Amino acid sequence: MELALYLHIPFCTKKCPYCDFYSVPEIPDERLYLQALLKEIDLIKYHHEELFSEGPPRIKTFYVGGGTPSLFSPIFYEKLLDKLIQTLLFQPIELSIEANPESLTFEKAKGYKDLGFNRMSLGIQSFNPKGLEFLQRRHSLHEALLAIENVHKAGFENISFDLIYGWRGQGVKTLQKELQLALFLSPSHLSLYELTLYPKTPFFKKYSGLNFLREKRLLMLANLIENELLSNGYLHYEISNYAKEGFECKHNLSYWKVEPYLGLGAGAVSRISKYRFKNPESIRKYYEYILDKGTLPVIITENLNSRELIKEKIFMNLRLTEGLNLSEIRGYSFRLKEEALEKLCKKGLLSIDKDNLRLTPKGRFLHQRVVAYLWDNLEVMK
Ligand code: SF4
Numbered sequence: 001m002e003l004a005l006y007l008h009i010p011f012c013t014k015k016c017p018y019c020d021f022y023s024v025p026e027i028p029d030e031r032l033y034l035q036a037l038l039k040e041i042d043l044i045k046y047h048h049e050e051l052f053s054e055g056p057p058r059i060k061t062f063y064v065g066g067g068t069p070s071l072f073s074p075i076f077y078e079k080l081l082d083k084l085i086q087t088l089l090f091q092p093i094e095l096s097i098e099a100n101p102e103s104l105t106f107e108k109a110k111g112y113k114d115l116g117f118n119r120m121s122l123g124i125q126s127f128n129p130k131g132l133e134f135l136q137r138r139h140s141l142h143e144a145l146l147a148i149e150n151v152h153k154a155g156f157e158n159i160s161f162d163l164i165y166g167w168r169g170q171g172v173k174t175l176q177k178e179l180q181l182a183l184f185l186s187p188s189h190l191s192l193y194e195l196t197l198y199p200k201t202p203f204f205k206k207y208s209g210l211n212f213l214r215e216k217r218l219l220m221l222a223n224l225i226e227n228e229l230l231s232n233g234y235l236h237y238e239i240s241n242y243a244k245e246g247f248e249c250k251h252n253l254s255y256w257k258v259e260p261y262l263g264l265g266a267g268a269v270s271r272i273s274k275y276r277f278k279n280p281e282s283i284r285k286y287y288e289y290i291l292d293k294g295t296l297p298v299i300i301t302e303n304l305n306s307r308e309l310i311k312e313k314i315f316m317n318l319r320l321t322e323g324l325n326l327s328e329i330r331g332y333s334f335r336l337k338e339e340a341l342e343k344l345c346k347k348g349l350l351s352i353d354k355d356n357l358r359l360t361p362k363g364r365f366l367h368q369r370v371v372a373y374l375w376d377n378l379e380v381m382k
Contacts, residue, residue, distance in 0.1 A: 003057040003272075004254035005092070007037070007080070008265035009066040010283060013103070017136050017206075018164075020198035022267035022281040023067040030076050033265075033283075036290045038083050040264055043296045045087050052272075057262070059084070061251035062092040068123075070099035074111025081115055094119055094250045098162075101139040101147035109147075109154035119158040119249070120151050121191070126164060127178040134167045148185055158247055160189035165221050167195055168212040175221055179228045188247035192225050193240050194218055219365050226361060239319045239364050256316045258309075274304045306332045310378065315371050323358035333381045340377035344370060 011028040045056075062084075064077070077097075084090040096119040097112050109120070124144050126132050132141065139147075151159055161182055165175060182190060195213065197204040207213065226236055234242040238256060241249065254261055263270045263279065266286035270277045279297050280286055289297035304312070310332050317324035329335060341357070344350035349363035349370050363370050 001052060001054055001057040001260060001272075002060045004061045004063070004251050004259065004261040005059045005084075005088075005090075006251075006261060006263045006268060007062070007064045007069075008263060008268040008279075009033075009064060009069040009072060010266045010281075011071055012066070012068045013071070013138060014136075017202035018195065018198070020201055021067065024283065026283075028071055030072055032287065032291075033072075034076055034079055036287055037080060037264055039290045039294070040296070041083050041087050043290070043294075044262070044264075056089050057260075058089040059092055061094045061254065062090075062096070063094075063251040064097045064117075065121075066098055068100050068103060069097050070103040070108060074108060074115060077112065077115055077117075094158075096121055096249065096251055098123060099147070099151075101143045104147045104150060106150040106153060109150045109156070113154045113156055118156070119160070119189075120156045121160040121162060121189075122147060122151065124148075124161045124163055124182075126167065126170075127181045128170070128174055130169055131164075131167050131174075131178070134169065135164060157188065159187045160191060160249070161185075161187045162191045162193070164193050164195050165225065166213065166218050168207075168210075170221070172220070172224060175224055176228070179225065183228070183232050189241070189243045189249060190229065190234065191241050194222065219362075222365055223361070235321075237321050239367055253320075256320050258313050258316050274309065276304065306334070307378070310334050311375050314374050314378070318357065318359055318367060318371060318374075321358065323356050326355045326357060329378075330381065334378055335381050336374055337377040337379060340373065344373065 008022070009028075010023045012023045012025055015023070015025045081090075095117045097117045098121045099109070099112075100123045104122075112120070122144075123137075125135050125137050127141060127144070129141050132139065132144075148159070148161075163178070163182065170178075195203075197208055197213065229242045230236060233244065235245060235248070236242050237248050238252070241252070243249070258271075260272045261270060262272065263277075266279055266283045267281040268279050280289070286297055289295055310329055313328060314324060317328075326336070336357075341350065341352060344363070345352060348360055349366060351358050351360055359367060359370060
């Protein structure tokens, strides 16, 4: 089996008010977190035999996300990589690490590069000082530009920028200027996320129902992004992701293609065949399991049945521009009702080419609603 391996670093200097990822605003104890991860890797090797019945899995991509992975030193990652190489069939072709501008020095970037990381994803979020202020980021525009320079100087060629659009005060002209600067800096990959109000975040309480988040405005901004990036040679390969040819994120493609992945660290999720697991979203509990009890903290959240697997496939595959192949659904003896597909095509949300379903640009924007409708029109083949 081939696996995508994810490592979660659940620490940030401060929590951003829109963020619903699991991370805590604490100064991390690098040594203790490393100790737990090394133990977790050993435990995985010895306790997951039934999952890897065909033999040890080969790790084909490695992604360090968070939280803020750039809070950790290259020495931390060196020890971790040594352990992965000794313990697993660790042969990734892509090794990504996320970084935030305020915690990424040249020395750190160079250290990561020297260890073999070959893709850097920078949490820029906005190229406008007002955007950074609204999002309550901890870096200035100047620091963002400096971090980009450092990443280039360190030798990274595959660089991605994370940006958020739709913040209050961002009009067409503001967004256009941000995109111009981003394009001038010529990253190989861009992730552009619509500002989303997740329940339980401070932004949810503060901004729910406000005018600046109305659908029409966000759709206009999304269209502007697509037009600008396509005309500058980027491929729009996933709802929120653009890449120069050959620079699509291989690790994230595994998620969208519903391929197996393994997660390490507090709050990390794994999906192997029909099982989905999750480590506790609590650093204290994670340490308690691994270091005190010496057991995997894995909570088996789901043993997916065929219908759930298909639903996941519909949801994830339709995020991709290459879309969903209907034969895969039939392979599980399910089908989508013809009349439902016709209705979505008529509304300009879906296109069908032989066995392949793809969302149109308008459909991509309404992805969740289209998927929910398809789920309601999924039936067992007689
Ligand atoms: S830095 Fe990233 S992970 Fe941390 S709180 Fe902000 S958005 Fe969330």
